[in-house]
Amino acid sequence: MLKTAIALLLLLTPVAAGSSPSRDGLTQTVFTVRDKASVLAQLAGAEADANAILARMPGDSDALLTRAMAIGYRAKLTKSRSDALACRAQFEALVARNPRDPEAQAALGGWHIDAVEALGGLAARAVLGARKAAGYEATDRAVALGGDRALFTGLAALLRLSLDPEDVRGASLADVASRGTTPTTLDRMMQRRAAEMVTVLKGGDRRLVKAMAKRLLPLGQIKE
Numbered sequence: 446m447l448k449t450a451i452a453l454l455l456l457l458t459p460v461a462a463g464s465s466p467s468r469d470g471l472t473q474t475v476f477t478v479r480d481k482a483s484v485l486a487q488l489a490g491a492e493a494d495a496n497a498i499l500a501r502m503p504g505d506s507d508a509l510l511t512r513a514m515a516i517g518y519r520a521k522l523t524k525s526r527s528d529a530l531a532c533r534a535q536f537e538a539l540v541a542r543n544p545r546d547p548e549a550q551a552a553l554g555g556w557h558i559d560a561v562e563a564l565g566g567l568a569a570r571a572v573l574g575a576r577k578a579a580g581y582e583a584t585d586r587a588v589a590l591g592g593d594r595a596l597f598t599g600l601a602a603l604l605r606l607s608l609d610p611e612d613v614r615g616a617s618l619a620d621v622a623s624r625g626t627t628p629t630t631l632d633r634m635m636q637r638r639a640a641e642m643v644t645v646l647k648g649g650d651r652r653l654v655k656a657m658a659k660r661l662l663p664l665g666q667i668k669e
Protein backbone atom coordinates (compact mmCIF):
# COMPACT_ATOMS: atom_id res chain seq x y z
CA MET A 446 0.00 0.00 0.00
CA LEU A 447 2.75 2.43 0.92
CA LYS A 448 5.91 3.34 -0.93
CA THR A 449 7.30 6.32 0.91
CA ALA A 450 10.77 7.28 -0.16
CA ILE A 451 11.45 10.11 2.12
CA ALA A 452 13.90 11.79 0.55
CA LEU A 453 13.81 11.58 0.51
CA LEU A 454 14.64 11.89 -1.10
CA LEU A 455 14.90 13.18 0.05
CA LEU A 456 15.34 11.76 1.16
CA LEU A 457 15.98 11.78 0.98
CA THR A 458 17.94 12.29 1.84
CA PRO A 459 20.74 14.77 2.36
CA VAL A 460 24.09 14.39 4.12
CA ALA A 461 25.97 17.58 4.79
CA ALA A 462 29.66 18.24 5.32
CA GLY A 463 30.63 17.14 8.81
CA SER A 464 27.80 14.64 9.10
CA SER A 465 28.02 11.64 11.38
CA PRO A 466 29.28 8.20 10.34
CA SER A 467 25.71 6.94 10.77
CA ARG A 468 24.41 9.48 8.25
CA ASP A 469 27.24 8.74 5.83
CA GLY A 470 26.62 5.00 6.12
CA LEU A 471 22.89 5.49 5.69
CA THR A 472 23.47 7.41 2.49
CA GLN A 473 25.72 4.72 1.07
CA THR A 474 23.16 2.08 2.00
CA VAL A 475 20.13 3.66 0.36
CA PHE A 476 21.97 4.50 -2.85
CA THR A 477 24.02 1.34 -3.35
CA VAL A 478 22.79 -1.73 -1.46
CA ARG A 479 20.42 -3.84 -3.57
CA ASP A 480 19.35 -6.49 -1.07
CA LYS A 481 16.23 -5.51 0.89
CA ALA A 482 17.09 -7.55 3.99
CA SER A 483 20.57 -6.02 4.16
CA VAL A 484 19.16 -2.53 3.84
CA LEU A 485 16.63 -3.13 6.61
CA ALA A 486 19.38 -4.40 8.91
CA GLN A 487 21.52 -1.35 8.24
CA LEU A 488 18.57 0.98 8.76
CA ALA A 489 17.97 -0.64 12.14
CA GLY A 490 21.61 -0.03 13.02
CA ALA A 491 21.46 3.61 11.98
CA GLU A 492 18.28 4.16 14.00
CA ALA A 493 19.86 2.49 17.05
CA ASP A 494 22.97 4.67 16.75
CA ALA A 495 20.83 7.80 16.48
CA ASN A 496 18.76 6.81 19.51
CA ALA A 497 21.94 6.22 21.53
CA ILE A 498 23.14 9.73 20.69
CA LEU A 499 19.74 11.21 21.50
CA ALA A 500 19.73 9.48 24.88
CA ARG A 501 22.81 11.54 25.72
CA MET A 502 21.97 14.67 23.72
CA PRO A 503 18.20 14.85 23.16
CA GLY A 504 18.39 17.89 20.89
CA ASP A 505 21.12 16.70 18.54
CA SER A 506 19.83 17.74 15.11
CA ASP A 507 22.02 15.34 13.15
CA ALA A 508 20.80 12.37 15.18
CA LEU A 509 17.18 13.54 14.93
CA LEU A 510 17.40 13.69 11.14
CA THR A 511 19.23 10.36 10.92
CA ARG A 512 16.53 8.66 12.98
CA ALA A 513 13.73 10.18 10.91
CA MET A 514 15.45 9.15 7.69
CA ALA A 515 15.92 5.56 8.88
CA ILE A 516 12.26 5.30 9.86
CA GLY A 517 11.18 6.78 6.54
CA TYR A 518 13.28 4.42 4.47
CA ARG A 519 11.95 1.50 6.48
CA ALA A 520 8.42 2.71 5.76
CA LYS A 521 9.17 2.58 2.05
CA LEU A 522 10.47 -0.97 2.22
CA THR A 523 7.90 -2.42 4.62
CA LYS A 524 4.94 -0.28 3.49
CA SER A 525 4.25 0.66 7.10
CA ARG A 526 1.72 3.46 7.51
CA SER A 527 2.66 3.96 11.18
CA ASP A 528 6.34 4.40 10.29
CA ALA A 529 5.46 6.80 7.47
CA LEU A 530 3.38 8.96 9.80
CA ALA A 531 6.04 8.85 12.52
CA CYS A 532 8.64 9.93 9.97
CA ARG A 533 6.48 12.80 8.76
CA ALA A 534 5.94 14.05 12.32
CA GLN A 535 9.69 14.03 12.94
CA PHE A 536 10.45 15.88 9.70
CA GLU A 537 7.78 18.46 10.54
CA ALA A 538 9.32 18.95 13.99
CA LEU A 539 12.73 19.53 12.43
CA VAL A 540 11.29 22.09 10.00
CA ALA A 541 9.47 23.87 12.84
CA ARG A 542 12.67 23.92 14.86
CA ASN A 543 14.69 25.48 12.02
CA PRO A 544 12.64 26.56 8.99
CA ARG A 545 15.81 27.68 7.22
CA ASP A 546 17.38 24.21 7.23
CA PRO A 547 17.36 23.05 3.60
CA GLU A 548 17.89 19.42 4.57
CA ALA A 549 14.78 19.33 6.74
CA GLN A 550 12.74 21.11 4.06
CA ALA A 551 13.98 18.68 1.38
CA ALA A 552 13.18 15.68 3.54
CA LEU A 553 9.65 16.86 4.30
CA GLY A 554 9.02 17.80 0.68
CA GLY A 555 10.26 14.41 -0.47
CA TRP A 556 7.92 12.68 1.96
CA HIS A 557 4.89 14.39 0.43
CA ILE A 558 5.91 13.98 -3.20
CA ASP A 559 6.90 10.34 -2.90
CA ALA A 560 3.70 9.43 -1.08
CA VAL A 561 1.66 11.06 -3.85
CA GLU A 562 3.68 9.23 -6.51
CA ALA A 563 3.17 5.90 -4.76
CA LEU A 564 -0.51 6.18 -3.88
CA GLY A 565 -1.99 8.81 -6.17
CA GLY A 566 -3.15 12.21 -5.02
CA LEU A 567 -6.48 11.31 -3.45
CA ALA A 568 -5.30 8.15 -1.69
CA ALA A 569 -2.11 9.80 -0.43
CA ARG A 570 -4.14 12.57 1.15
CA ALA A 571 -6.72 10.20 2.63
CA VAL A 572 -4.26 7.63 3.99
CA LEU A 573 -1.31 9.81 4.99
CA GLY A 574 -2.33 13.44 4.67
CA ALA A 575 0.26 13.87 1.91
CA ARG A 576 -0.20 16.68 -0.64
CA LYS A 577 1.68 17.42 -3.84
CA ALA A 578 1.48 21.17 -3.24
CA ALA A 579 3.07 20.81 0.18
CA GLY A 580 5.84 18.72 -1.32
CA TYR A 581 6.60 21.23 -4.04
CA GLU A 582 6.53 24.10 -1.57
CA ALA A 583 9.03 22.43 0.78
CA THR A 584 11.41 21.32 -1.97
CA ASP A 585 11.32 24.79 -3.51
CA ARG A 586 12.29 26.20 -0.12
CA ALA A 587 15.14 23.70 0.10
CA VAL A 588 16.39 24.79 -3.32
CA ALA A 589 16.20 28.47 -2.36
CA LEU A 590 17.95 27.89 0.96
CA GLY A 591 20.57 25.58 -0.49
CA GLY A 592 21.80 28.06 -3.08
CA ASP A 593 23.33 26.43 -6.14
CA ARG A 594 24.24 23.13 -4.46
CA ALA A 595 23.59 20.15 -6.72
CA LEU A 596 22.17 18.19 -3.81
CA PHE A 597 18.99 20.22 -3.42
CA THR A 598 18.36 21.08 -7.05
CA GLY A 599 19.07 17.48 -8.10
CA LEU A 600 16.84 15.97 -5.45
CA ALA A 601 13.98 18.33 -6.30
CA ALA A 602 14.37 17.49 -9.99
CA LEU A 603 14.22 13.73 -9.45
CA LEU A 604 11.25 13.98 -7.11
CA ARG A 605 9.26 16.14 -9.55
CA LEU A 606 10.08 13.97 -12.55
CA SER A 607 9.24 10.77 -10.68
CA LEU A 608 5.76 12.21 -10.25
CA ASP A 609 5.40 13.94 -13.62
CA PRO A 610 7.93 13.15 -16.39
CA GLU A 611 6.82 16.29 -18.25
CA ASP A 612 7.38 18.64 -15.31
CA VAL A 613 9.12 21.66 -16.84
CA ARG A 614 10.57 22.86 -13.53
CA GLY A 615 11.88 19.37 -12.82
CA ALA A 616 13.72 19.33 -16.15
CA SER A 617 15.11 22.81 -15.50
CA LEU A 618 16.31 21.83 -12.01
CA ALA A 619 18.05 18.75 -13.40
CA ASP A 620 20.00 20.97 -15.77
CA VAL A 621 20.87 23.38 -12.95
CA ALA A 622 22.01 20.48 -10.74
CA SER A 623 24.24 19.10 -13.48
CA ARG A 624 26.18 22.39 -13.31
CA GLY A 625 25.81 23.19 -9.59
CA THR A 626 28.34 23.31 -6.78
CA THR A 627 29.40 20.08 -5.10
CA PRO A 628 30.84 20.70 -1.61
CA THR A 629 30.01 17.19 -0.34
CA THR A 630 30.15 13.62 -1.59
CA LEU A 631 26.37 13.54 -1.83
CA ASP A 632 26.34 16.73 -3.89
CA ARG A 633 28.71 15.06 -6.34
CA MET A 634 26.56 11.94 -6.40
CA MET A 635 23.42 13.94 -7.08
CA GLN A 636 25.17 15.94 -9.79
CA ARG A 637 26.06 12.73 -11.64
CA ARG A 638 22.48 11.55 -11.32
CA ALA A 639 21.16 14.88 -12.55
CA ALA A 640 23.44 14.62 -15.59
CA GLU A 641 22.02 11.15 -16.32
CA MET A 642 18.55 12.61 -16.02
CA VAL A 643 19.35 15.43 -18.45
CA THR A 644 20.49 12.88 -21.02
CA VAL A 645 17.31 10.85 -20.65
CA LEU A 646 15.15 13.97 -20.86
CA LYS A 647 16.65 14.80 -24.23
CA GLY A 648 15.28 11.52 -25.57
CA GLY A 649 11.71 12.61 -24.85
CA ASP A 650 10.51 9.17 -23.68
CA ARG A 651 8.06 9.91 -20.84
CA ARG A 652 8.04 6.37 -19.48
CA LEU A 653 11.82 6.22 -19.43
CA VAL A 654 12.08 9.63 -17.74
CA LYS A 655 9.72 8.55 -14.96
CA ALA A 656 11.39 5.17 -14.50
CA MET A 657 14.87 6.70 -14.43
CA ALA A 658 13.89 9.38 -11.93
CA LYS A 659 12.49 6.73 -9.59
CA ARG A 660 15.57 4.54 -9.99
CA LEU A 661 17.95 7.40 -9.21
CA LEU A 662 16.20 8.28 -5.94
CA PRO A 663 17.17 6.55 -2.67
CA LEU A 664 16.21 2.84 -2.59
CA GLY A 665 15.38 3.05 -6.29
CA GLN A 666 17.86 0.26 -6.98
CA ILE A 667 15.83 -2.25 -4.91
CA LYS A 668 13.20 -4.15 -6.85
CA GLU A 669 9.85 -4.73 -5.19
